[in-house]
Amino acid sequence: MNKVELDEQTGRLRLDREAFERLVGAASSGTETGEVAEGARHPKVRAGLEAVVEPVCRLRVTMADGERHTEHEGWLTPRAAALLLTSPDGLLDFLTVAPEFVPAVLARLMRLGPRLRGQRSPVGVEEDALDALVDPDPVARGEAFAAVSGTGASLALKVELVWDGRDDEPDGRGLVVLDGQGGLYAFRLSDGVGELVPVDGSFVWTTFCALLPDEATLAGWLSGPGDVSDPATR
Amino acid sequence: MADVDLVEHRDAADRFVLSLPADWQLADSPGPAIPLVAAEPAAGHGGIRSNVVVTVDAVTMGFKDWQLGNDELLPGALREYQLLDLERVTVSGHEGVRRLATHTVEDRSVTMEQWAGLVDQQGWTVTFTVPTMRYAAMSPGLRALAETFTVIAPGSTT
Numbered sequence: 001m002n003k004v005e006l007d008e009q010t011g012r013l014r015l016d017r018e019a020f021e022r023l024v025g026a027a028s029s030g031t032e033t034g035e036v037a038e039g040a041r042h043p044k045v046r047a048g049l050e051a052v053v054e055p056v057c058r059l060r061v062t063m064a065d066g067e068r069h070t071e072h073e074g075w076l077t078p079r080a081a082a083l084l085l086t087s088p089d090g091l092l093d094f095l096t097v098a099p100e101f102v103p104a105v106l107a108r109l110m111r112l113g114p115r116l117r118g119q120r121s122p123v124g125v126e127e128d129a130l131d132a133l134v135d136p137d138p139v140a141r142g143e144a145f146a147a148v149s150g151t152g153a154s155l156a157l158k159v160e161l162v163w164d165g166r167d168d169e170p171d172g173r174g175l176v177v178l179d180g181q182g183g184l185y186a187f188r189l190s191d192g193v194g195e196l197v198p199v200d201g202s203f204v205w206t207t208f209c210a211l212l213p214d215e216a217t218l219a220g221w222l223s224g225p226g227d228v229s230d231p232a233t234r
Numbered sequence: 235m236a237d238v239d240l241v242e243h244r245d246a247a248d249r250f251v252l253s254l255p256a257d258w259q260l261a262d263s264p265g266p267a268i269p270l271v272a273a274e275p276a277a278g279h280g281g282i283r284s285n286v287v288v289t290v291d292a293v294t295m296g297f298k299d300w301q302l303g304n305d306e307l308l309p310g311a312l313r314e315y316q317l318l319d320l321e322r323v324t325v326s327g328h329e330g331v332r333r334l335a336t337h338t339v340e341d342r343s344v345t346m347e348q349w350a351g352l353v354d355q356q357g358w359t360v361t362f363t364v365p366t367m368r369y370a371a372m373s374p375g376l377r378a379l380a381e382t383f384t385v386i387a388p389g390s391t392t
Contacts, residue, residue: 098341098342098343099367100342100343100365100366100367101343101366103336103343103366104314104316104336104343104366107316107318107336108316112316112318113316113317113318113319114317114318114319114320117321200319200321201318201319201320201334202318202319202321202334202373204318205318205319205334205336205345205369206369206370206373207370209345209366209367209369209370210370212367
């Protein structure tokens with residue numbers, strides 16, 4: 001077993017992928033996770049692992065700039081949001097928060113804050129090009145950023161919330177934001193035409209807040225497939 | 235909040251007006267520097283109630299320095315404070331700012347939307363605090379409420 005470090009105060013675990021997979025394996029099989037790693041006895045870690053094993057929806061966050069490509073994951077239940085964040089050194093931080101704190105975590109990840117406003121214009125973009133902005137291949141990313149140079153963006157953030165919809169078909173919603181010297185831009189598809197629209201921190205924060213189902217909706221999802229509804233309708 | 239009935243409030247000294255949802259409850263003013271405190275009715279299941287606080291200070295500096303000072307103070311005053319946006323706005327016809335931030339109150343995530351303006355060296359601040367999970371739905375309404383804030387007579391802060 002690789003080293004697992006616990007921050008006792010916050011319940012944050014620092015570990016590598018192999019250690020995380022072993023913990024999830026133990027939690028899935030009903031094994032006492034504290035036997036796998038001492039830090040997993042922490043109540044927050046237990047709650048987080050329960051969310052990983054039986055989530056009602058999953059969160060995927062991809063961040064990329066010219067040099068780095070980072071993926072973060074999350075699992076939500078009505079009671080807990082378990083987040084697996086990738087550190088620059090390649091290790092993982094596993095933390096558990098109340099779902100209402102997920103917007104704050106997203107804001108912290110992208111260092112959301114006041115940005116350039118003023119006269120800015122939408123920039124046309126193919127929807128397919130959005131994936132290239134967060135492609136693991138730096139060459140593909142470089143070309144994609146060059147194609148949207150009119151935004152002045154140096155960072156791309158893609159947030160996806162996915163869940164099993166009706167008939168267990170995957171469903172979800174998300175957001176793509178670009179950030180850089182030219183301020184914030186968000187992708188919008190209008191009548192089949194994609195464009196990056198100038199936005200501000202308020203727009204991004206509001207969208208983060210709206211992205212998540214509220215507590216009642218999350219709880220409703222636990223009631224069974226017949227009660228599954230798009231959280232956008234809340 | 236688009237279809238919410240609003241009621242116009244004035245402070246005891248007739249210094250300003252601010253419209254709020256009719257069912258929001260006024261609390262006793264702690265003093266002239268905090269002339270209005272109001273909150274939505276208790277939901278019955280606990281948690282944070284959306285609320286608004288109006289404050290007024292005598293300001294001896296310019297608008298920009300006044301607000302830079304606030305930007306320095308807030309991270310130390312509010313737990314897990316994160317500034318999210320700053321927007322130049324007009325408050326009661328004067329230069330103002332709208333500040334959006336999140337912080338933690340009683341282990342709950344809240345979103346703070348604060349409108350501040352300097353009127354005749356009186357610094358007026360209208361601060362809404364709402365549960366983060368309800369902010370998206372309330373955001374347009376908060377802006378509409380803030381835009382009703384009007385200083386009638388700056389008066390004294392003491």
